[in-house]
Amino acid sequence: MELYEAMKTLRAVRRLRPEPIPEDVLHRVLEAATWAPTGANAQPWRIVVVRDAEAKQALGALYAEGWAAYAAQYRELIADAPERVREKSARMLRAGDHLADHFGETPAVLVVCFNPKNLAITDADQPRPSVVGGGSIYPAVQNLLLACRAEGLGCVLTTLLCQREPEVRKLLGIPDPWYTAAAVPIGYPLLRGHGPLSRRPVAKMAFADRWGEPL
Numbered sequence: 774m775e776l777y778e779a780m781k782t783l784r785a786v787r788r789l790r791p792e793p794i795p796e797d798v799l800h801r802v803l804e805a806a807t808w809a810p811t812g813a814n815a816q817p818w819r820i821v822v823v824r825d826a827e828a829k830q831a832l833g834a835l836y837a838e839g840w841a842a843y844a845a846q847y848r849e850l851i852a853d854a855p856e857r858v859r860e861k862s863a864r865m866l867r868a869g870d871h872l873a874d875h876f877g878e879t880p881a882v883l884v885v886c887f888n889p890k891n892l893a894i895t896d897a898d899q900p901r902p903s904v905v906g907g908g909s910i911y912p913a914v915q916n917l918l919l920a921c922r923a924e925g926l927g928c929v930l931t932t933l934l935c936q937r938e939p940e941v942r943k944l945l946g947i948p949d950p951w952y953t954a955a956a957v958p959i960g961y962p963l964l965r966g967h968g969p970l971s972r973r974p975v976a977k978m979a980f981a982d983r984w985g986e987p988l
């Protein structure tokens with residue numbers, strides 16, 4: 774499909790059907806991930822494609838715990854928000870509840886792992902949280918999300934399982950020095966799937982020459 778069309782309709786799809794994903798489709802999605810740039814072309818990421826029913830159920834149980842805590846906090850946060858914001862957030866939370874309830878039935882969960890020793894972390898010494906290392910991991914995730922979009926697969930980048938990293942590593946046999954950056958459940962959409970996005974306009978996000986100068 775046309776690239777811009779894929780990018781502008783790549784919203785989070787959390788309601789997925791349990792039907793398996795054909796091997797050739799899965800291969801194309803994973804190959805798209807390998808095309809992403811990484812610092813020094815080190816490709817310091819790997820993906821564990823989890824399709825084993827027991828492993829997915831175990832991941833799902835961990836995910837559901839994290840989601841329950843996150844959703845409770847979020848519901849509290851939006852309680853006094855304007856009606857429009859509450860409605861939009863409530864829709865997202867309902868979809869999130871569905872994903873948490875059915876995580877283990879997703880046909881494949883792509884657990885994205887990384888090796889911190891091979892990340893080019895050029896901001897490691899800055900007095901703020903370091904983000905550059907993630908730049909050698911998440912472009913690959915974005916590539917695979919876009920490939921899912923092109924293949925008609927629903928998907929959502931999730932990170933809640935990173936809170937349970939020791940259990941996830943044990944469950945999937947992830948060795949030292951590999952850690953987890955994301956888990957992407959993928960599957961054919963139960964409802965409409967991908968569609969229009971709600972995002973800030975360019976005028977709010979980009980400046981001309983100096984911070985704050987309108988472009």
Ligand SMILES: Cc1cc2nc3c(=O)[nH]c(=O)nc-3n(C[C@H](O)[C@H](O)[C@H](O)COP(=O)(O)O)c2cc1C
Binds near residue numbers: 931
């Ligand atoms: C770093 C990151 C972490 C995320 N973690 C989760 C998650 O754990 N669970 C979830 O349901 N969605 C997660 N999301 C999806 C976001 O909630 C979603 O992309 C955002 O709300 C925009 O939604 P939309 O693309 O449907 O407009 C995450 C997204 C990003 C980029």
